[in-house]
Amino acid sequence: MGDAIDNLGAGFAAFADPAYVILALVGVVLGTMVGVLPGIGPIGAMSVLLGMTTQLGPTGSLILFAGIYFGSTYGGSTTSILLNVPGEASSVVTALDGHEMTKRGRAGPALTIAALSSFLAGTIAIFGLMMSAPWLSGMAVKLGPPEYLALCVAGLLLLAALAGGSAAKAIVMICAGLAIGTVGIDPAGGDLRFTMGSPTLAEGFSFIALVMGAFGVAEALTMVGRRWRPKPVKAPRLRELLPSRQESRQAAPAAVRGSVIGFLLGLVPGPAAVLSTFASYVVERKISRNPDKFGKGAVQGVSGPEAANNAAAGAAFVPLLALGIPFAPTMALVLAALLLNGIVPGPTFVEDQPDLFWTVIAAMYIANLMLLVLNLPLVGLFTRLLSIPPQTLMPLVIGLCVVGVYAENNSMFDVVVMLVAGLLGFMLRRAGFSMAPFVLAVVLQPTLEVSLRQTLAFSDGNPGYVLGRPVTMVILGLVVLAVIVSARRALLAGKATRQRPGPVPDERTPTPGA
Amino acid sequence: MSILPAGRRGRAALPALLAAVVLVTAACGAPASQDSYPKRDIQLIVPYPAGSAIDATSRSLVEVVNDEGKLGRRVQVVNREGGAGSVGTTATLSAKPDGHTIGLVPDGPLTLLPRTEEVSYDPAAISVISEITTSPVLFVVPGDSPYKSIGDLVAAAKARPGVITIAEGPLNYAIPAGKFEQLTGTRFKHVKFDGDQATVTALLGGNVEVGVMQLAGGTAQLKAGKLRALGIASAEPIELAPEIQTFTQQDVALEWEAYNVLIAPKGLPGDVQRKLSEVFGSAVKSQKFAEAAQKLGLVVSGADGESAKARLAKKTAEAANLIAPK
Numbered sequence: 001m002g003d004a005i006d007n008l009g010a011g012f013a014a015f016a017d018p019a020y021v022i023l024a025l026v027g028v029v030l031g032t033m034v035g036v037l038p039g040i041g042p043i044g045a046m047s048v049l050l051g052m053t054t055q056l057g058p059t060g061s062l063i064l065f066a067g068i069y070f071g072s073t074y075g076g077s078t079t080s081i082l083l084n085v086p087g088e089a090s091s092v093v094t095a096l097d098g099h100e101m102t103k104r105g106r107a108g109p110a111l112t113i114a115a116l117s118s119f120l121a122g123t124i125a126i127f128g129l130m131m132s133a134p135w136l137s138g139m140a141v142k143l144g145p146p147e148y149l150a151l152c153v154a155g156l157l158l159l160a161a162l163a164g165g166s167a168a169k170a171i172v173m174i175c176a177g178l179a180i181g182t183v184g185i186d187p188a189g190g191d192l193r194f195t196m197g198s199p200t201l202a203e204g205f206s207f208i209a210l211v212m213g214a215f216g217v218a219e220a221l222t223m224v225g226r227r228w229r230p231k232p233v234k235a236p237r238l239r240e241l242l243p244s245r246q247e248s249r250q251a252a253p254a255a256v257r258g259s260v261i262g263f264l265l266g267l268v269p270g271p272a273a274v275l276s277t278f279a280s281y282v283v284e285r286k287i288s289r290n291p292d293k294f295g296k297g298a299v300q301g302v303s304g305p306e307a308a309n310n311a312a313a314g315a316a317f318v319p320l321l322a323l324g325i326p327f328a329p330t331m332a333l334v335l336a337a338l339l340l341n342g343i344v345p346g347p348t349f350v351e352d353q354p355d356l357f358w359t360v361i362a363a364m365y366i367a368n369l370m371l372l373v374l375n376l377p378l379v380g381l382f383t384r385l386l387s388i389p390p391q392t393l394m395p396l397v398i399g400l401c402v403v404g405v406y407a408e409n410n411s412m413f414d415v416v417v418m419l420v421a422g423l424l425g426f427m428l429r430r431a432g433f434s435m436a437p438f439v440l441a442v443v444l445q446p447t448l449e450v451s452l453r454q455t456l457a458f459s460d461g462n463p464g465y466v467l468g469r470p471v472t473m474v475i476l477g478l479v480v481l482a483v484i485v486s487a488r489r490a491l492l493a494g495k496a497t498r499q500r501p502g503p504v505p506d507e508r509t510p511t512p513g514a
Numbered sequence: 515m516s517i518l519p520a521g522r523r524g525r526a527a528l529p530a531l532l533a534a535v536v537l538v539t540a541a542c543g544a545p546a547s548q549d550s551y552p553k554r555d556i557q558l559i560v561p562y563p564a565g566s567a568i569d570a571t572s573r574s575l576v577e578v579v580n581d582e583g584k585l586g587r588r589v590q591v592v593n594r595e596g597g598a599g600s601v602g603t604t605a606t607l608s609a610k611p612d613g614h615t616i617g618l619v620p621d622g623p624l625t626l627l628p629r630t631e632e633v634s635y636d637p638a639a640i641s642v643i644s645e646i647t648t649s650p651v652l653f654v655v656p657g658d659s660p661y662k663s664i665g666d667l668v669a670a671a672k673a674r675p676g677v678i679t680i681a682e683g684p685l686n687y688a689i690p691a692g693k694f695e696q697l698t699g700t701r702f703k704h705v706k707f708d709g710d711q712a713t714v715t716a717l718l719g720g721n722v723e724v725g726v727m728q729l730a731g732g733t734a735q736l737k738a739g740k741l742r743a744l745g746i747a748s749a750e751p752i753e754l755a756p757e758i759q760t761f762t763q764q765d766v767a768l769e770w771e772a773y774n775v776l777i778a779p780k781g782l783p784g785d786v787q788r789k790l791s792e793v794f795g796s797a798v799k800s801q802k803f804a805e806a807a808q809k810l811g812l813v814v815s816g817a818d819g820e821s822a823k824a825r826l827a828k829k830t831a832e833a834a835n836l837i838a839p840k
Binding site for chain 1: 569595596597598600630631634704706707708709711712718721734
């Protein structure tokens with residue numbers, strides 16, 4: 001514990017470098033902006049910036065990305081509350097009671113409660129990350145190929161089963177991602193595969209090009225096609241921001257519960273940020289003494305889910321930093337930024353790169369603090385972003401993507417890959433296919449393949465090797481359980497149309513796990 | 515998502531544009547002094563991405579060369595990754611042999627890769643300027659392993675053929691592992707790992723019993739005693755880790771090293787080759803480069819072009835005996 005404080009102190013000391021402070025600021029502002037704007041999310045923002053990460057270095061990129069990630073969870077709630085337009089899938093639930101509060105003239109307190117709950121949850125989650133990542137890394141060293149195989153399978157299947165939408169379509173996208181991932185050099189043996197003799201394909205499809213296409217370009221195309229312009233909003237004045245004493249008393253315990261729920265769910269593979277908001281909402285309604293107030297402006301319905309999505313965002317870094325496995329597409333982008341800088345996160349990461357690890361933790365604290373300070377006074381400014389017509393904003397996004405992807409490798413081929421991925425992504429999205437499973441599958445493919453081949457080599461065809469490993473069996477057991485639960489849920493939903501949160505007008509294709 | 519990244523991107527694009535203008539101008543060529551080399555900045559192609567070990571090696575070497583300034587022009591590192599090094603090697607060897615394009619490549623694309631993959635260059639048609647560094651292959655076990663020496667390992671493998679697991683990976687590890695089995699009459703269970711870090715993790719976690727890797731991959735863990743090196747496949751014990759016994763000292767005639775060599779297309783003019791070997795030879799022997807190499811866990815070589823070329827040929831021949839042709 002004393003060690004942790006010393007190390008964290010060193011991490012904060014890194015912020016004596018003004019460049020990092022500026023990066024954190026740029027990150028949180030950008031994150032808030034994309035959070036406010038429906039249609040483009042943190043994945044889009046990160047993928048557009050991915051090309052810059054080699055210039056920023058590993059620490060700079062992580063600071064920037066952490067800022068974007070946390071910023072988007074703050075920004076998403078602003079428009080949910082004021083306009084009933086969730087900027088992110090993870091703030092859909094917030095709209096239910098948050099916008100009700102706005103209708104009742106309590107917009108200011110709702111925003112404050114959302115921001116304070118997010119801040120509280122961010123702090124709790126960072127503390128959890130700080131405590132659990134080194135400890136988990138120590139355990140993770142023991143994990144062998146079968147465990148990694150099970151984790152990858154869990155990550156992909158849980159995303160498919162829990163993300164909402166058609167599981168069959170998600171599985172199709174996973175298969176496509178895995179297939180695309182095999183092109184290029186064989187990660188273990190060094191042979192070239194499916195390159196059709198082309199040296200351009202020898203390194204495989206550029207991940208950056210695929211992500212920028214599937215998210216940046218495809219999202220921009222989707223938005224341009226949708227003539228949508230919300231009316232300008234009157235932001236509450238600073239004086240009207242303070243919640244009443246009673247509101248604070250109700251909000252605080254819900255925020256703490258939400259933080260815990262969010263953090264725990266964030267550790268599990270799958271679209272944790274979105275799920276945690278639903279989970280927290282359900283819990284709050286269950287334990288409330290007057291559940292009828294939910295949906296009519298209950299404070300707990302804002303503070304709980306807002307805390308949950310922020311805590312889940314912090315927790316999502318744990319599996320990435322401790323195991324080197326991203327469970328969410330946003331984390332896949334953080335992983336890509338690290339890999340581009342020659343850093344391979346894994347069980348030895350915290351030990352090998354302590355400076356980087358603790359600087360990142362410090363960056364998260366600072367990003368959270370900046371967000372709290374920035375968000376409330378600037379609410380009016382951020383909401384005004386919504387009046388930029390998408391027909392102006394989105395071509396700009398596409399332009400940025402083209403420049404960004406070209407700058408990465410000076411390769412026109414990558415630009416073509418991106419545009420094709422964007423066009424396909426746009427069409428697939430219209431057909432109800434989500435891009436998140438695709439991107440996660442591309443990222444997990446090398447780990448999945450290598451661990452599968454290693455497992456087969458170790459086992460020599462003897463299933464006892466896998467069956468005799470308790471951790472593997474626990475992970476696979478959880479997957480089976482989750483699949484059963486979600487299948488049951490789907491059946492029930494088919495039988496009776498039950499009351500559930502949503503649908504929200506103009507909800508974009510949700511980006512699970514974002 | 516609107517204005518900020520545009521500004522940042524714009525700034526990033528400007529140098530790129532300038533560079534493009536400069537390159538185009540350079541390509542058009544100044545007709546000035548025809549005989550003096552170098553006429554313009556020299557591109558040093560590295561077939562692996564920025565941040566890789568060989569990239570770090572190249573950059574610290576180039577920094578010394580540029581600081582010494584003996585060429586009168588600057589050397590620029592260009593990363594051309596892909597295809598297990600074959601993309602950058604192709605780019606190097608298909609350039610004009612005038613000394614303005616050279617490459618710092620690992621030996622794999624020259625000695626091993628042409629055995630298993632179709633490559634678009636002739637690995638024999640090269641000018642070798644100098645050998646920069648070598649990385650002998652090690653056999654490593656976890657610190658708490660019962661095997662203390664190569665002898666222990668051979669005895670155990672003979673008692674339980676095909677059971678002891680050995681982590682290898684690319685050809686530069688798979689071949690010495692196979693050769694070791696040939697030399698000692700043993701058989702292991704081979705599992706492929708993608709790189710030294712993965713192997714180290716598997717060794718630390720007790721998921722594999724023996725690992726084939728380079729010194730650079732496990733220096734910290736070896737020092738801390740979490741890993742133990744059983745043998746190193748160099749001719750002599752190396753200065754970086756003199757305590758590790760060679761295979762030969764333990765009666766197994768296994769020598770296997772990966773090299774990083776400085777190459778150029780075939781047909782380099784004699785004076786250009788001399789100039790390059792002189793400049794890079796002195797940089798390799800500098801104190802500053804020695805420190806960088808030590809940090810990276812690489813053995814500084816500095817062997818001249820002739821002997822480097824001979825070693826490449828020897829390794830190619832050896833590989834031919836050990837890898838089934840494609």
